[in-house]
Amino acid sequence: MSVKFAVLGHGVVGSGVVELFxxxxxxxxxxxxxxxELKYILDLRDFPDTPYADKFTKDFNxxxxxxxxxxxxxxxxxxxxAFTFVKACLERGKSVSTSNKELVAxxxxxxxxxxxxxxxxxxxxxxxxxxxxxxxxxxxxxxANDISSVSGILNGTTNFILTKMYNDNMAFGDAxxxxxxxxxxxxxxxxxxxxxxxxxxxxxxxxxxxxKHVYPKSVYTKGISDIDLADxxxxxxxxxxxxxxxxxxRMENGNILPCVMPMLVSHENIISSVSDVFNAVLVxxxxxxxxxxxxxxxxxxxxxxxxVGDLIDSVKHKITVFSQSWEPAEDDSFVEKIDSFKSRWYIxxxxxxxxxxxxxxxxxxxxxxxxxxxxxFAEAMxxxxxxxxxxxxxxxx
Amino acid sequence: MSVKFAVLGHGVVGSGVVELFxxxxxxxxxxxxxxxELKYILDLRDFPDTPYADKFTKDFNxxxxxxxxxxxxxxxxxxxxAFTFVKACLERGKSVSTSNKELVAxxxxxxxxxxxxxxxxxxxxxxxxxxxxxxxxxxxxxxANDISSVSGILNGTTNFILTKMYNDNMAFGDAxxxxxxxxxxxxxxxxxxxxxxxxxxxxxxxxxxxxKHVYPKSVYTKGISDIDLADxxxxxxxxxxxxxxxxxxRMENGNILPCVMPMLVSHENIISSVSDVFNAVLVxxxxxxxxxxxxxxxxxxxxxxxxVGDLIDSVKHKITVFSQSWEPAEDDSFVEKIDSFKSRWYIxxxxxxxxxxxxxxxxxxxxxxxxxxxxxFAEAMxxxxxxxxxxxxxxxx
Numbered sequence: 014m015s016v017k018f019a020v021l022g023h024g025v026v027g028s029g030v031v032e033l034f035x036x037x038x039x040x041x042x043x044x045x046x047x048x049x050e051l052k053y054i055l056d057l058r059d060f061p062d063t064p065y066a067d068k069f070t071k072d073f074n075x076x077x078x079x080x081x082x083x084x085x086x087x088x089x090x091x092x093x094x095a096f097t098f099v100k101a102c103l104e105r106g107k108s109v110s111t112s113n114k115e116l117v118a119x120x121x122x123x124x125x126x127x128x129x130x131x132x133x134x135x136x137x138x139x140x141x142x143x144x145x146x147x148x149x150x151x152x153x154x155x156x157a158n159d160i161s162s163v164s165g166i167l168n169g170t171t172n173f174i175l176t177k178m179y180n181d182n183m184a185f186g187d188a189x190x191x192x193x194x195x196x197x198x199x200x201x202x203x204x205x206x207x208x209x210x211x212x213x214x215x216x217x218x219x220x221x222x223x224x225k226h227v228y229p230k231s232v233y234t235k236g237i238s239d240i241d242l243a244d245x246x247x248x249x250x251x252x253x254x255x256x257x258x259x260x261x262x263r264m265e266n267g268n269i270l271p272c273v274m275p276m277l278v279s280h281e282n283i284i285s286s287v288s289d290v291f292n293a294v295l296v297x298x299x300x301x302x303x304x305x306x307x308x309x310x311x312x313x314x315x316x317x318x319x320x321v322g323d324l325i326d327s328v329k330h331k332i333t334v335f336s337q338s339w340e341p342a343e344d345d346s347f348v349e350k351i352d353s354f355k356s357r358w359y360i361x362x363x364x365x366x367x368x369x370x371x372x373x374x375x376x377x378x379x380x381x382x383x384x385x386x387x388x389x390f391a392e393a394m395x396x397x398x399x400x401x402x403x404x405x406x407x408x409x410x
Numbered sequence: 411m412s413v414k415f416a417v418l419g420h421g422v423v424g425s426g427v428v429e430l431f432x433x434x435x436x437x438x439x440x441x442x443x444x445x446x447e448l449k450y451i452l453d454l455r456d457f458p459d460t461p462y463a464d465k466f467t468k469d470f471n472x473x474x475x476x477x478x479x480x481x482x483x484x485x486x487x488x489x490x491x492a493f494t495f496v497k498a499c500l501e502r503g504k505s506v507s508t509s510n511k512e513l514v515a516x517x518x519x520x521x522x523x524x525x526x527x528x529x530x531x532x533x534x535x536x537x538x539x540x541x542x543x544x545x546x547x548x549x550x551x552x553x554a555n556d557i558s559s560v561s562g563i564l565n566g567t568t569n570f571i572l573t574k575m576y577n578d579n580m581a582f583g584d585a586x587x588x589x590x591x592x593x594x595x596x597x598x599x600x601x602x603x604x605x606x607x608x609x610x611x612x613x614x615x616x617x618x619x620x621x622k623h624v625y626p627k628s629v630y631t632k633g634i635s636d637i638d639l640a641d642x643x644x645x646x647x648x649x650x651x652x653x654x655x656x657x658x659x660r661m662e663n664g665n666i667l668p669c670v671m672p673m674l675v676s677h678e679n680i681i682s683s684v685s686d687v688f689n690a691v692l693v694x695x696x697x698x699x700x701x702x703x704x705x706x707x708x709x710x711x712x713x714x715x716x717x718v719g720d721l722i723d724s725v726k727h728k729i730t731v732f733s734q735s736w737e738p739a740e741d742d743s744f745v746e747k748i749d750s751f752k753s754r755w756y757i758x759x760x761x762x763x764x765x766x767x768x769x770x771x772x773x774x775x776x777x778x779x780x781x782x783x784x785x786x787f788a789e790a791m792x793x794x795x796x797x798x799x800x801x802x803x804x805x806x807x
Contacts, residue, residue: 033697037556044553138551144698146543146551154535154543156441157718159434283704286683300430300715301541304705307680308698318697321554 015048016328019076021098022089023056023069026112026139029317030086030324031065041321045328052082055098077101084327086320087111096120103127103135110323112139112316118213122226122341129338136323141214142167142292144315145308146322151221151296158298160222164260164409167214169290169310170198170205171237171257175275176288178245179254185240197290207236208257208273215259218294219271222261226342227271233351234273243378244361244404251374251383253277253359254285258409270349276409277359277383284409354390354407359383360397361404368400379403412445413725416473418495419486420453420466423509423536426714427483427721428462438718442725449479452495474498481724483717484508493517500524500532507720509536509713515610519623519738526735533720538611539564539689541712542705543719548618548693555695557619561657561806564611566687566707567595567602568634568654572672573685575642576651582637594687604633605654605670612656615691616668619658623739624668630748631670640775641758641801648771648780650674650756651682655806667746673806674756674780681806749788751804755781757794758801765797776800 020027034041034051042049053076054060054068073094076082085102087109089095095116099109104127111117116124117137128135138148142165151163166172170192177188189206192198204210212234219227237257245255256278261271278285283305287293292310297303309315361381362368373382381404388396390407397405417424431438431448439445450473451457451465470491473479482499484506486492492513496506501524508514513521514534525532535545539562548560563569567589574585586603589595601607609631616624634654642652653675658668675682680702684690689707694700706712758778759765770779778801785793787804794802 029697033554037554037696040556041554145701146547149551150543150547152441153723154546154716154719156722157430157434157438157715159437283680283683283688286680291680298715299434300426300711300718302706302709302712304542304703306543306701306703308701312699314697315699318554318695319551321697322551325553326550 015050016045016083017050017052017081018084018086018324019053019055019082020051021055021085021087021095023054023058023060024088024090025313026316026320027054027056027088029313030088030320033314033317033321041325045325047328049328052079073098077105082107084108084110084324086324087113087116088320089113091115092119099124100127103131103133106131106133108134108136108327110136110139110320110327112320114140114210114213114217118216118229121217121220122339125338126341134327136327137217138323139316139319141217142294142306142308143310143312144318145292145294145306145310146319147218147294147306148221150306151218155296155298155301155304158300160296160298162260162262162297163218163222163294164258164284165294166256166284166287166292167259167294167310168205168208168211168257169292170202171211172287172292173197173290174206175237175240175245175255175257178240178242179249182242182246184242185238206238208234211257211259211273215261215271215273219261219269220339223263223269224339225347226339227269227348228342228345231345231348232271232273235275237275240275241378241404243376244359244381244406247361247374247376247378247381248277248359251372251381252280253408254280255406256284256287264349264353268347268349270351270354272351272354274407276407278409282409352389352391355387356407356410357384357387358393359404359406359408360400360402362400362402366400383408412447413442413480414447414449414478415481415483415721416450416452416479417448418452418482418484418492420451420455420457421485421487422710423713423717424451424453424485426710427485427717430711430714430718438722442722444725446725449476470495474502479504481505481507481721483721484510484513485717486510488512489516496521497524500528500530503528503530505531505533505724507533507536507717507724509717511537511607511610511614515613515626518614518617519736522735523738531724533724534614535720536713536716538614539691539703539705540707540709541715542689542691542703542707544615544691544703545618547703548615552693552695552698552701555697557693557695559657559659559694560615560619560691561655561681562691563653563681563684563689564656564691564707565602565605565608565654566689567599568608569684569689570594570687571603572634572637572642572652572654575637575639576646579639579643581639582635603635605631608654608656608670612658612668612670616658616666617736620660620666621736622744623736624666624745625739625742628742628745629668629670632672634672637672638775638801640773641756641778641803644758644771644773644775644778645674645756648769648778649677650805651677652803653681653684661746661750665744665746667748667751669748669751671804673804675806679806749786751787752784753804753807754784755790756801756803756805757781757797757799759797759799763797780805
């Protein structure tokens with residue numbers, strides 16, 4: 014008996030899923046323990062020249078109404094029609110694996126609840142960190158841990174730009190242009206460089222780790238577009254790299270504080286060695302201490318690898334519904350506001366200013382220093398305003 | 411209904427399992443989806459002062475013959491009596507999670523076959539890389555990949571020693587002494603420093619990835635006891651760290667070549683940033699490209715974290731037997747001999763020697779160079795012998 018599945022969307026990731034599936038079909042079936050057949054590919058466009066042209070359909074109902082199809086991989090991206098399609102599949106008891114971070118970040122709780130009710134699986138390993146196994150290890154391998162924080166580099170485009178600024182002294186605009194030329198950044202790079210992409214991913218991680226749905230709109234998000242090359246260089250001299258860090262930590266009051274911000278990362282921290290388009294996620298647990306996952310956070314085959322891994326798992330465990338799940342959140346009162354975020358801060362002021370903090374460096378772009386003490390976000394902003402600071406960036410501890 | 415489990419061995423890891431279980435009991439039960447009760451702790455010693463003194467037994471049969479006990483965690487270490495006990499548990503259909511790398515490396519195929527036959531699970535996430543999720547991600551998340559090689563730092567003691575040599579210019583003997591003082595190395599450090607520990611772990615990874623049992627005796631293993639501080643320093647000047655690397659690669663003829671050797675790792679490779687007692691495993695797959703897992707490879711709670719994570723999984727999936735498995739190997743003809751191992755090599759010869767290779771550095775300890783071309787192990791040894799080399803170390807590509 015073979016299991017039949019459908020691929021929704023034949024863009025970069027969807028075509029990767031199809032190609033990877035056929036390339037490693039034998040291995041994949043061995044792992045899944047049964048034969049697997051690709052029955053449909055949904056796309057509004059025509060692909061007459063692919064070897065699987067006969068699989069294409071433009072009508073989602075062909076897939077939905079075919080009871081032979083028990084598993085679906087969603088690789089369309091965007092909220093709609095992905096949400097409508099995935100919801101309909103789960104309601105019919107078809108397991109879904111998706112690479113769509115927007116879908117999971119905005120609608121994960123609803124889709125997980127339907128999957129549970131209908132005794133099928135909703136998997137989304139590919140939605141965070143592309144190829145990097147992170148969702149399943151977080152949920153399963155680290156299940157015995159009380160997790161105090163997760164922080165990481167969750168966007169490859171911005172990490173590439175920051176790496177170019179750091180290694181090659183390129184200004185932000187030039188590095189962005191290069192990223193676009195190389196296909197690492199979109200024509201409209203807003204979602205990446207303003208941190209929205211990283212925000213969706215830290216929402217998914219936060220929801221999974223703390224058990225309640227965290228919406229992107231509740232998360233303070235700041236991108237890298239105003240990072241000055243001078244700060245990248247000065248931070249380096251002081252022993253730090255600047256990285257776009259998406260993080261979530263549990264506060265003493267039990268609330269959680271997710272946020273996305275450029276941060277100074279000490280060269281002693283392995284996260285600072287993560288360069289180019291690579292992503293990494295560092296998990297802090299009471300038993301494991303620090304664990305890091307590293308790899309390609311995007312790209313056709315890396316992302317397809319995670320989607321097909323999920324497909325194998327849903328085929329293998331047809332009867333087991335995984336408890337990888339979280340509750341809907343009635344409000345976001347459990348999400349702490351950014352004002353109470355605490356850390357040491359890197360601040361750059363005009364040359365000639367006087368500061369009392371001990372770590373300081375005078376260059377032609379001004380006087381940079383790292384505060385001796387931890388300050389809240391609100392305190393740091395107020396100090397920066399008073400001194401007319403040219404840059405103010407938190408330090409990852 | 412609660413699930414009842416037993417812990418075999420109350421040493422460092424076993425006591426960690428018990429403490430971690432009680433500390434995070436509520437979270438653990440939530441993840442497992444049911445109540446879990448620790449019913450027995452097996453140890454020949456007395457522990458009258460622990461809060462769970464009433465759980466102790468000295469008689470393994472108490473556990474074996476108690477049908478209420480459906481899951482067992484084995485933390486005794488060593489081949490016997492661990493093998494006899496684990497085998498007996500699996501034969502009675504009790505799922506077993508173990509941290510015992512020797513047991514898995516020597517007897518994994520037998521135990522996996524019994525678990526499969528008896529419809530229970532044999533899990534061993536803790537046996538490789540301690541806290542680091544590696545077994546399950548390799549098997550599940552990367553299931554869609556054709557894996558060409560795995561390489562990593564799988565022994566924390568030797569990594570600590572090499573880090574001390576590198577950072578603090580300590581000689582090998584002094585660094586070993588410090589490791590012993592800090593409790594990172596045993597009184598008899600042979601298993602760590604001669605690479606036997608790393609060898610068992612790469613055997614487990616090789617068996618899992620390539621599907622056939624690889625025995626430690628088939629694996630070329632060289633430790634770090636003759637690494638000279640001069641080579642650590644010279645390699646650094648040439649842009650490399652020296653690390654004890656356990657690796658396995660697939661050869662063109664389909665055979666595999668596992669081995670354990672000190673190797674030069676380029677500073678560009680993130681593996682070279684893994685210091686102190688931390689471990690890391692880098693996986694190369696056709697779809698994911700490179701993925702790395704990083705964390706504490708040993709220690710009471712990190713290891714216990716992995717054991718309890720496995721326990722949760724076996725409780726949760728009572729009815730699902732995982733196909734994380736491999737076949738027994740009738741002989742080791744599929745394991746390539748070290749002679750065909752190929753790489754560039756770092757070689758140090760007496761000062762004044764003449765070599766034609768381009769990367770070379772003359773210091774007071776001699777002339778060091780890296781061969782321009784890849785040489786097989788056999789060729790490198792022959793070149794080294796001819797030139798009376800003082801050191802010959804492969805380069806990790």
